[in-house]
Amino acid sequence: MSRLIQSKLTISKYFNALGIPKSGRSRCFSTESNKIDEPLKVEEAETLNVPPPPADKLLVLGGSGFVGSHICKEAINRGLNVASISRSGKSSVEEPWSNNVQWHQGDLLSGDSWKEALSGVTSIVSCVGGFGSNNYMYKINGTANITAIRAAAEKGVKRFVYVSAADSGVINYLLQGYYDGKRAAETELLVRYPYGHVILRPGFIYGNRRVGNLELPLGVIGSPLEMVLQCAKPLSQVPLVGPLLTPPVNVTAVAKVAVRAAIDPVFPPGIVDVHGLLRYSQQK
Numbered sequence: 001m002s003r004l005i006q007s008k009l010t011i012s013k014y015f016n017a018l019g020i021p022k023s024g025r026s027r028c029f030s031t032e033s034n035k036i037d038e039p040l041k042v043e044e045a046e047t048l049n050v051p052p053p054p055a056d057k058l059l060v061l062g063g064s065g066f067v068g069s070h071i072c073k074e075a076i077n078r079g080l081n082v083a084s085i086s087r088s089g090k091s092s093v094e095e096p097w098s099n100n101v102q103w104h105q106g107d108l109l110s111g112d113s114w115k116e117a118l119s120g121v122t123s124i125v126s127c128v129g130g131f132g133s134n135n136y137m138y139k140i141n142g143t144a145n146i147t148a149i150r151a152a153a154e155k156g157v158k159r160f161v162y163v164s165a166a167d168s169g170v171i172n173y174l175l176q177g178y179y180d181g182k183r184a185a186e187t188e189l190l191v192r193y194p195y196g197h198v199i200l201r202p203g204f205i206y207g208n209r210r211v212g213n214l215e216l217p218l219g220v221i222g223s224p225l226e227m228v229l230q231c232a233k234p235l236s237q238v239p240l241v242g243p244l245l246t247p248p249v250n251v252t253a254v255a256k257v258a259v260r261a262a263i264d265p266v267f268p269p270g271i272v273d274v275h276g277l278l279r280y281s282q283q284k
């Protein structure tokens with residue numbers, strides 16, 4: 001970095017590099033002495049003692065899960081500095097990119113030691129969520145994320161992306177703890193990160209999902225459904241049953257939008273529904 005300019009570049013070498021023939025050089029460069037082959041001496045640029053800008057560091061909460069691992073992979077492929085927190089503290093897949101992630105072990109619902117992983121973090125994507133009893137679902141989707149959002153705001157993390165979930169009409173009543181938890185975490189995010197939040201609300205997310213040693217190809221169902229249901233957008237507005245027609249979305253599309261939302265300072269804050277996810281994921 002300190003040597004910005006090479007000191008012995010002759011003008012003729014410069015023209016050669018540009019591919020300009022000798023005959024045409026006088027039209028580009030005129031000198032009274034015609035000494036165009038004299039070495040052009042450029043003093044070495046002075047090194048400025050300014051520290052490099054801090055690199056973006058992305059922390060993925062739940063980076064070991066189905067969606068989280070795709071987000072880590074996308075962020076590593078984009079050259080970001082990536083860390084993850086999960087209770088297992090390790091990758092669920094053995095792929096080369098996973099060696100470049102800093103894997104932290106921690107439970108967002110227990111103790112404060114996981115907060116050390118927030119050091120130097122510039123943005124967070126949370127994929128922490130899950131199913132179980134209503135009480136458990138509220139805790140894991142709501143309380144765990146609310147705790148993380150508060151800790152991140154206190155540590156000065158600039159942006160927070162939350163992988164939430166689309167309403168699913170009548171199913172909302174069956175999974176009350178899940179949806180109440182999701183919406184409570186969203187509300188906390190709006191309060192703590194009025195300008196630095198992005199809430200992703202996908203419906204069913206498909207892709208290759210690892211369960212133990214098995215890999216489930218969810219795309220076999222998800223991909224054709226996505227194509228059909230994208231055309232049924234007006235029907236998804238019908239109360240109660242409409243949300244059941246929310247198109248599924250590919251996990252790689254969710255990962256792409258999540259990483260972009262986390263690092264692009266002009267990505268608008270707000271809720272991105274499944275149609276927004278599909279639209280953003282198709283942008284370059």
Ligand SMILES: NC(=O)c1ccc[n+]([C@@H]2O[C@H](COP(=O)([O-])OP(=O)(O)OC[C@H]3O[C@@H](n4cnc5c(N)ncnc54)[C@H](OP(=O)(O)O)[C@@H]3O)[C@@H](O)[C@H]2O)c1
Pocket residue numbers: 061062063064065066067068085086087088089106107108109126127128129130140144163164165166202203204205206
């Ligand atoms: N998959 C879908 O179709 C879908 C659809 C809509 C929305 N979503 C939402 O997207 C998010 C990710 O879903 P997913 O399918 O990837 O879920 P997942 O595979 O179960 O991943 C959840 C992640 O959260 C971590 N985690 C859970 N509890 C934690 C805690 N207390 N502290 C720290 N880490 C914890 C898990 O790791 P450990 O178990 O090792 O802690 C895991 O890495 C969830 O919020 C889900 O509600 C998913």
